[in-house]
Amino acid sequence: MHDIRFIRENPDAFDAALKRRKLAPMAGEILKTDSDRRALQAQIQELQSRRNQASKEIGALKAKGGDADALIAEVNDIKTKMPDLETEEASLAESLESRLIELPNLLDESVPDGDDEDQNQLIRTIGDIPSFRFTPKDHVALGEGLGLMDFALGAKLAGARFVVLSGQLARLERALAAFMLDTHTGEFGYVETLPPALVNSQTMTGTGQLPKFAEDLYRTDDKWLIPTAEVPLTNIVADEITDSAVLPLRMTAYTQCFRSEAGSAGRDTRGMIRQHQFSKVEMVSITHPDQSADELERMTSCAETILQKLELPYRVLKLCSGDTGFSAQQTYDLEVWLPGQDEGRGMYREISSCSNCGPFQARRMKARFRDVETGETRFLHTLNGSGLAVGRTLIAILENGQQEDGIILLPQALHSYMGTDRLVASA
């Protein structure tokens, strides 16, 4: 959501920012609606003021036993004029609101220009890409080879883009989640949180999934399945004036995530890369505006720590203007090396995305804090990042740890969680 006052004061800057999002200029149109609405609002408020005043006079007159008929007639006259004006004003307000609520966040000036993911900016590459004396398999071959990953069964029970894990592979999912949560809570101060996986429309609107991206979501009668824990976690501060002394708020949650993948038909159809249901450990930070830039770096490094402890090679990219998501001002993607992809040649795949949304979501959800200096309320900044997508981490463990004989060597950090140092085929 955008600040109408910013648009009033900086229409050209606003249009220039839209252009970076490949959107046509619209400040002129928005401001026309805005000024029409305000003119109407002033007119309405004048009538309301007169009505309120007259009503008080009526009360005073009647208390003294006087005759108020003339005033009552005047109020009634005002009341006949009001509905049309109010309807018109509401219509303008709604048109303004619906326009603003569908526009993406303005990009941070540090975001590089670019059309799509090919133009993201490489920030750093960490870890050595493993070399194999054999052609590495992908996680599908490995998982099925272990007898612990069954896509046909997932399809039988639910349909395409579902899988059933069993035995040590199901345990690996749990181990990864526990390891990630332990690290974020124990080392980085995030508060473990278990939020609802179904939320109402208002909550979905707060973080930006609605109204524009309804088709990407699964819904029930009156609720929506969360596509990420970012949604419930961030909305915890919605409609609140948060005490600035508790900032930054840092929360982490392990949840299932549900996505219809409406726009991805035919993409990543093999394996567990893109499922309708997957689990993720999410990090959310709520900060003072002055802290959000540093917090994004910190959050990204928290996610990176997980990859490092799991001995997984990865790289960090700064997303370009064309690839940065709707609600984000700025985003770092972490891509893990998956040696089994692309016929065993390997490739990097996204495993985490860390974004600073600035005041964009906070304004949508009215998440504020009180500025100690001025006494005024201001919008918070919100950040979210995956730390990490558990399914894709499991894939990475399999593909990077594979041996020629089909067993998987596990990273040291997981040994205690798994009760073993390796995965072997089930009997």
Place this chain on the structure above:
RNA sequence: GGAGAGGUGGCAGAGCGGUUGAAUGCACCGGUCUUGAAAACCGGCAAGGGCGAAAGCCCUUCGUGGGUUCAAAUCCCACCCUCUCCGCCA
């Protein structure tokens, strides 16, 4: 799912047709006092919006949306949520 009670400012809690944007207490902020702190005392303190250079004026909001009335936190209707009891259930 059924029955009852209730949803008021950061919190607690009055008000139940007019002068109430809302008593009182707590919290918070400023001041007096104090070596300092506490206590006590004095004062301030809802949010959002419009107009205005500013001072300030005005509008809206007492769960949400309608309705009655010259006038609604107060009356009526619907919905949402919370609590208690019953039923069902992990």
